[in-house]
Amino acid sequence: MVTTASSVVTDNNPMPLLTYGLEPRFYEFTELIIEVKTTITMMRESSTELTYDR
Secondary structure, three states: OOOOOOOOOOOOOOOOHHHHOOOOOOOOOOOOOOOOOOOOOOOOOOOOOOOOOO
16 A cells, blocks of 8 residues: 555544554463452441430
């Protein structure tokens, strides 16, 4: 493909990177370690008020 245009064309719409000649590279990982840390906090609060009259 040969480009012979002398003016610059701009477009504000998103275009795929393949349009600019960029090709995606895919990598394969044969071994992968995923570490996940989770913290769960639970709180239970209760109060009771008793009043006795004589």
